[in-house]
Amino acid sequence: MIEQNIPFLSLKKITKMYPGTVALRDVDIDFYKGEVVALVGENGAGKSTLVKILAGVIEPTKGEIILNGKAVKLGNPKVAVELGISALHQELSLCDNLSVVQNLFLGNEEKRIKLIPNVSRMKETAMNYLKMFDVEFSPSVPLKNLSSIQREIVQICQALIRNSQFILFDEPTAAMEEMDVEKLFRIIRDLKSKGKTILYVSHKLSEVIEIADRAVILKNGMKTGELKKSEFDIDKIVRLMAGRDVEVIKKYSSEPMNSQDEIVLKVEHLTTEIVKDISFDLKKGEILGFAGLIGSGRSETIRAILGLDPTKKAGEIYLYGKKVIIKNPYDAIKKGISYLPEERKSLGIFPTLDIEYNLSISSIRNNSYFGLIPSRFKIRKLAESYKDSLKANIPSLSGSVGTLSGGNQQKVLLARCLSTDPNILILDEPTRGVDVETKSEIYELMKNIVKRGKSIIMISSELDEVVNMSDRIIVMHEGKIFKILENRSRNIPKEDIVALMSGVEEVKL
Amino acid sequence: MSENINKSEELIVTSKAIEKNHVGTSKISHFVRSTEFSTLIALIALIVFTMIMNPRFISVYNLQTLGQQWAMYALLAIGEVFVIVIGGGAVDLSLGGIAAFSGVLVSMFIVNYNMSPLLAVILVLLISSGWGLWHGLAMTKLNVPPFITTLGTFAITTGLSEVLTKGWPVVGLPNSFDAIGTANFLEIPASVVILIIIAIIAIFFFHYNVYGIYFKAIGANVEAARNVGINVVWLRTITFIFSAFLGGLVGIIVAARLGEGQPDIGSMYALYGIAAAVMGGTALTGGIGSIYGALIGAGIIVAIWNALVMIGISSLWTNVILGIVIVAAVSFDVLRHRKNKI
Numbered sequence: 001m002i003e004q005n006i007p008f009l010s011l012k013k014i015t016k017m018y019p020g021t022v023a024l025r026d027v028d029i030d031f032y033k034g035e036v037v038a039l040v041g042e043n044g045a046g047k048s049t050l051v052k053i054l055a056g057v058i059e060p061t062k063g064e065i066i067l068n069g070k071a072v073k074l075g076n077p078k079v080a081v082e083l084g085i086s087a088l089h090q091e092l093s094l095c096d097n098l099s100v101v102q103n104l105f106l107g108n109e110e111k112r113i114k115l116i117p118n119v120s121r122m123k124e125t126a127m128n129y130l131k132m133f134d135v136e137f138s139p140s141v142p143l144k145n146l147s148s149i150q151r152e153i154v155q156i157c158q159a160l161i162r163n164s165q166f167i168l169f170d171e172p173t174a175a176m177e178e179m180d181v182e183k184l185f186r187i188i189r190d191l192k193s194k195g196k197t198i199l200y201v202s203h204k205l206s207e208v209i210e211i212a213d214r215a216v217i218l219k220n221g222m223k224t225g226e227l228k229k230s231e232f233d234i235d236k237i238v239r240l241m242a243g244r245d246v247e248v249i250k251k252y253s254s255e256p257m258n259s260q261d262e263i264v265l266k267v268e269h270l271t272t273e274i275v276k277d278i279s280f281d282l283k284k285g286e287i288l289g290f291a292g293l294i295g296s297g298r299s300e301t302i303r304a305i306l307g308l309d310p311t312k313k314a315g316e317i318y319l320y321g322k323k324v325i326i327k328n329p330y331d332a333i334k335k336g337i338s339y340l341p342e343e344r345k346s347l348g349i350f351p352t353l354d355i356e357y358n359l360s361i362s363s364i365r366n367n368s369y370f371g372l373i374p375s376r377f378k379i380r381k382l383a384e385s386y387k388d389s390l391k392a393n394i395p396s397l398s399g400s401v402g403t404l405s406g407g408n409q410q411k412v413l414l415a416r417c418l419s420t421d422p423n424i425l426i427l428d429e430p431t432r433g434v435d436v437e438t439k440s441e442i443y444e445l446m447k448n449i450v451k452r453g454k455s456i457i458m459i460s461s462e463l464d465e466v467v468n469m470s471d472r473i474i475v476m477h478e479g480k481i482f483k484i485l486e487n488r489s490r491n492i493p494k495e496d497i498v499a500l501m502s503g504v505e506e507v508k509l
Numbered sequence: 510m511s512e513n514i515n516k517s518e519e520l521i522v523t524s525k526a527i528e529k530n531h532v533g534t535s536k537i538s539h540f541v542r543s544t545e546f547s548t549l550i551a552l553i554a555l556i557v558f559t560m561i562m563n564p565r566f567i568s569v570y571n572l573q574t575l576g577q578q579w580a581m582y583a584l585l586a587i588g589e590v591f592v593i594v595i596g597g598g599a600v601d602l603s604l605g606g607i608a609a610f611s612g613v614l615v616s617m618f619i620v621n622y623n624m625s626p627l628l629a630v631i632l633v634l635l636i637s638s639g640w641g642l643w644h645g646l647a648m649t650k651l652n653v654p655p656f657i658t659t660l661g662t663f664a665i666t667t668g669l670s671e672v673l674t675k676g677w678p679v680v681g682l683p684n685s686f687d688a689i690g691t692a693n694f695l696e697i698p699a700s701v702v703i704l705i706i707i708a709i710i711a712i713f714f715f716h717y718n719v720y721g722i723y724f725k726a727i728g729a730n731v732e733a734a735r736n737v738g739i740n741v742v743w744l745r746t747i748t749f750i751f752s753a754f755l756g757g758l759v760g761i762i763v764a765a766r767l768g769e770g771q772p773d774i775g776s777m778y779a780l781y782g783i784a785a786a787v788m789g790g791t792a793l794t795g796g797i798g799s800i801y802g803a804l805i806g807a808g809i810i811v812a813i814w815n816a817l818v819m820i821g822i823s824s825l826w827t828n829v830i831l832g833i834v835i836v837a838a839v840s841f842d843v844l845r846h847r848k849n850k851i
Contacts (some may be wrong), residue, residue, distance in 0.1 A: 310733065330738030341736045348736065350729040352796040357722055362737045368719050416737065 006069070008033045008197050009085075009166055014063035016049050016221075023049040024060070024221045031166065036198040038212035040205065041241055046221040047201050051170050054199070055087035056080030071359055078107075086159035087168040093142055094151060098196060101126045104158050108412050129157040133187055148182035156187060168199045173207060185211050203293070204502075205234055217241055238495060259434075263321070264455050265337075265424055267305060268313030273298040274300040275479045278315070282424065282457060285450050289470025289487070290459040293501050297479040298459045299342055302426055306339055333362060338422035340413055342429045342459070348413045354372065356383040356397045359412050363419040386415035391441060407438030414445065425449060428459045443469060464495045475500040529575030544790030544842065545802040552805055556814040562710040563819040565849025575696050575811050577690070577766060580700035584759050585782030586789070587711045588752030590803045592655070593786055594715075595748050596728030599648065603640060603659040604756040604782055606666030611637050611760030612669040616679035616770025619686060630761055637757025638750045640666070644745025655749070655787035663779070670772035679770035690766030700762045712800045724748065728795030763769070777828065783809055784835035787842055810835075 007030035016024040022332035024046045031037055041047050053065075064071050067083055074080045082088070092102050101119075104126050109117045127138035133153045137146065145153065152172055159167050168190070173181050188198055188211055201207055206214055209232045210425065217225040217240040225240040229231075261286040270278040275297040282288050292300045304312045307328045318323055319335060326332050329339055340348035350358050355464045357364070360379045365371045368380040383397045392411040394404065401409060411432070417425060429445070431439045446456055460466050464472055473485040475497060483500050485492055524596055560566045585604050592601045611633045640662050647653040712746035715721040725743055727734045735741055759778070764770045767796045787793060788809055789802020818826055 004715045148773050326739060328740075329736055330740065339736060341733070346730070348730075350726045350727040350733055350796070353722070353725060354790075357726075361739075363720065363728060364719050364722060372719055373717055374719055375724065 004100055007031055007066075010066040010070065010436065011050075011054075012064040012066060014050070014053060014060045016046075016053065017061045022221050024053075026063070027218070027223050028215055029223070030199045031199065031228075033165075033197055034192055034195045035213045036192055036200055036211055038208040038215040039201045039218065039456075040203075040208055040215055040237060041218035044472065045218040045241070048170070048216055049221075050218070051201055052167055052197075054080070054085060054166075054168055056085070078496055081162055081164070084163065084165040085168070086155075086162060086166070086171060088152065088155040088159065088166035088172065089170050094142075094154065094207070096144040097142070098140050099140050100137065100146070100154055101128075103143050104129070104139070104153060104161055106158075108162060125161065126157070129160055132190075133157070147180070147224045148197055149183060152184060153187070156191070164196070166197045166199070170201045171203065173202065173204065181207065192244060205498075208232075209234070209236070235495060238498060246489075260449060264319065266317070266318040269315045270301065270304060271313050271318070272300060272304045272311065273313070274474075275304065278481055280474055280481065280484065282455050283471075284455055285453050286471045287446065287450055287456045287469050289466040289473040290457065290476060291461075291463065291473055291477035291497050292482075294461070296476040296501070298476050299428055300455065300479075301476070302339070302428060302459065306337070306426070307423070333420045333422070336421075336423040337388070338417035338420050338425050338502045340417050340425070340430060342432070344406070344413065344432070346407055349409060351400070351402050353401065354398045355394060355401050355404070355412060356380060358401045359383050359386060359397075359415050360419060362416050382419060383415075386411075388499075390415055390445065407434035410434050410438065410442070414442070418449075422454065424455050424457070427456045428461075429461065430458060431460075431462065431465060463497055466497065467492055467494055473497065477501060477503045515579055532598035536545035543799075545704050545799055545805060548788055548790065548805045548809065552808045552812060554842060555809060559812065559816040559819050563818070566815070566819060569696060571815070573693065573696070575815055577702045577762075578696045578814070579807055579811045580698065580704035581759050581762060582781050582785055583704050583804050584707060584755045584762075585778055585802055586785035586803035586807045587707065588755040589779075589786040590715070590783040590798045591711075591724065592752045592787075593749040593783070593791050593793060594724050594728045594795055594798035595745050596731060597655070597745075598647065598793075599655040599745075599749075599795070600779070600783055600793075601749065601752045601756075602642070602656065602779045603644070603662035603666065603753065604759070605778035606670075607637050607640055607753055607756035608760035608763060608775040608778055609670045609772055610666035611757035612774060613674055613679060613688075613770040613772050615761050615765055616682055617673065619683065620679055620681045626683065629686075630689075633761060634643050634754060634757050637760070638754045640756075641750035641753025642746065644646075644753065645749035648749070649742040649745050659779075667775070668774075674770070676772060676773045676832060678767075678772070680768070682764070682768055687765050687768050690762050690764070690768075700766070703758070704763065707758075708800065708804060715798070715800050720744070724838050725796050725798070727796070730796075770835075777831075780832075780835065784839060785810055787839045788835075790842075792845065793839075 009031045011029045014024055014027045015022070027046070027050065029037070029416065031285055037380070039047050039050065043475070049058070051149065053060050053075070055080050056077045059073075059075065066072070072083060074083070074085070077087075080235055085302060089127065095106065098106070101123050105117075105122050110122050110125070123139050130139060130153070135153055135267075137150060143154065145152070156167070168353070172184060185207075191198060196452070200208065200212055212232075213229050215227045215232065215237065216223060217237060219241060225237075227240075262283045264284050265282040267281070268279050278297075278301050280288070290301070292298045303309060305317060305326065307326045317326060324335060326335065326337070332339065353361070356379050360367060363382070364374055364379070367382055370376045386392070387394050387397065390411045390413075392408050393409060394412075401412065404412065414430070417427075427446075431442050434442070443465075446458070450456055452507070458466075458469060460469075467487065468490055470487050473487050473492065474481055474482045475485065482503065485497075526778055556566075565571060571763055588604065589601055592599050614636065615629050615633040618632065619626055620625040624632075644658050644662065647658045648655045689699055689703075694702055715724065721743055723734070723739050726737075726739060727744060731741060756778070760775070767774075785806030786798070786803045787806070789799055789804070789806035791798035791802065810831065813831060814827055817830060818824065823828075
């Protein structure tokens with residue numbers, strides 16, 4: 001609590017725009033010496049963008065970063081490090097093939113004469129730093145032998161050696177055991193008492209409440225709240241994280257859908273390397289929501305059903321009561337199942353193909369002569385019809401798909417899924433990274449699809465979406481189905497799902 | 510609320526800007542801005558230059574020689590286009606070795622084993638395709654980078670050719686076989702006729718076919734291709750088979766032209782093939798390519814080679830100069846693609 005009045009580092013009206021979307025809008029945050037600030041928000045709220053800006057990986061479109069009273073420009077990570085800002089990523093900033101000491105001094109070696117590294121001195125320094133955290137490994141072991149808490153310590157030492165004053169922890173506990181988390185918190189408190197400023201980014205609210213002095217909540221790229229330690233309260237934070245614009249809530253489907261009793265898809269005892277003993281069924285005209293933390297096995301379940309990686313080891317799949325084997329997505333499409341993958345950029349878009357080919361590629365054979373020679377006319381007609389029905393703002397169908405906004409790209413991919421006329425639509429994060437308006441349009445579309453007697457499986461990290469759209473909700477935890485909830489009246493409290501997602505059973509439902 | 514309005518205004522502005530960019534995207538302006546076009550201009554310039562420097566350029570004999578050479582490089586380039594476009598950093602470095610091996614093998618089959626030329630040719634083409642099958646399966650099933658497998662095949666096939674012949678050319682090929690490399694139809698060399706047939710097939714599959722779109726889709730984003738149900742394993746394998754098949758075909762044509770199976774041809778073939786493909790607009794990162802461009806690119810390599818001969822530069826220098834031109838052209842193209850990305 002030193003110099004509490006003058007911020008060590010301030011962000012002033014930080015805005016980051018990407019073509020078509022705004023990742024951060026007018027974010028102001030002050031950081032003081034000797035405090036731990038937590039940054040929380042749903043996926044896509046802008047946390048990682050903010051971390052990247054502070055680490056110098058990307059530059060803000062607008063706004064100022066003020067360090068010790070002076071406006072600075074963090075053009076690249078090296079500049080950020082020189083100014084005393086170190087970002088600790090889980091995987092990125094360490095080299096597995098080098099030893100601990102080599103990693104600690106990477107790019108910052110102590111040298112005897114120009115080129116020859118002073119190994120013994122570096123080792124000594126490394127020992128001194130590592131001793132501070134009472135660790136039991138030698139600085140010359142290769143990094144790949146270390147556990148994730150040990151890696152975290154190496155990164156912290158690296159930051160200290162560089163004399164960083166501002167240390168960013170980006171999801172440090174994602175792959176950590178309970179015990180190690182405690183240890184990490186001891187270290188963070190220690191750093192705090194040394195007057196360092198710490199930014200702690202995490203999904204896990206219980207951790208935030210335990211470690212942070214202050215929490216900044218982001219939502220849709222905007223700061224929706226800032227709470228002091230005395231005001232911490234899970235409900236309050238969740239509400240700030242998830243609070244919606246009033247308009248959009250109205251557009252959600254709160255009217256219960258009448259899903260019928262006919263079962264279209266039945267999965268029994270599905271098991272892969274990641275998921276265990278998954279059994280569920282999907283009814284005609286139903287939206288079945290999948291909730292769970294990242295890594296809980298939601299997407300992996302779906303990919304196993306579709307015959308993608310990780311491959312199915314055991315289990316049966318029934319379509320309309322008949323046992324089927326789905327070999328690959330092509331097979332799935334033939335059997336009336338369409339799949340919208342989760343990562344639009346890496347799993348969905350073909351950046352070098354035209355928009356209309358991106359849209360029609362799943363159904364291109366049906367729009368070709370003899371199923372072989374694509375008919376530009378038919379493809380254009382198909383694309384035009386979806387462009388109109390999905391209200392996509394596409395200036396030229398033969399343009400590059402990269403010029404479209406995230407929302408319009410998503411519409412192209414949705415059209416791709418619909419163009420094969422599926423009975424079952426599997427949507428993995430259907431509204432990730434799209435703007436608010438497109439979101440409600442996608443919800444509208446989903447409602448129309450189920451009204452026509454088709455079924456939808458929706459995986460989503462946005463709890464609002466899960467609660468307001470699904471007829472039933474499957475909550476997954478650590479590769480298993482933890483609970484299946486009836487949600488016809490759309491009234492399951494989000495807090496209960498949050499608890500179930502993190503494996504807590506005792507919720508008063 | 511006001512924010513949403515602001516945002517939609519922003520969107521309208523961007524979409525207008527995009528629309529503007531698209532005004533005038535007629536077929537002609539599209540063609541003028543393509544890599545094929547600039548390559549074609551370069552080719553024409555080279556030809557005009559050579560014609561001025563040496564009027565003998567347009568003699569029937571010279572044009573026939575050039576045609577034969579063009580056919581060779583263009584066949585290699587067509588194979589490379591397919592392999593490079595399917596992406597994953599794939600190139601086929603084995604072509605020269607496969608060509609040498611198939612030339613030696615076809616000659617030995619005919620001369621040493623009295624096989625009929627037709628049977629020998631079919632057999633050798635099958636064997637050549639087998640190498641491609643191996644490259645494809647190694648990439649798709651074993652995840653071995655094609656760079657390594659094809660380089661390995663280059664060494665193996667070159668080595669095998671030396672072993673089989675003990676380093677000596679296989680002589681004594683019958684005229685009926687030599688015709689593949691030497692006969693002319695209406696003054697057009699047989700190899701050019703073969704090229705035209707292959708090129709039409711390749712252009713059909715690459716530019717006017719569902720599979721062409723699948724090839725480009727795999728090169729653009731292999732994961733997405735899998736997700737939409739494209740059979741990545743099979744299509745990648747097929748491209749390697751086709752490329753190796755063309756390598757074998759070139760080997761047969763060369764053996765027929767020389768009238769003997771030489772074990773030491775082809776050390777530069779893969780480079781010429783890749784260079785012709787890339788000069789013609791095929792991106793080394795995959796997903797983008799053009800058979801037309803490859804045909805023009807192969808023409809450029811032949812034109813440079815011929816220009817050097819025509820202006821009297823010692824043939825010993827040919828490879829030095831070709832090497833420089835190829836690396837410069839490819840670097841230029843890589844730079845161009847990078848600029849387009851930003």
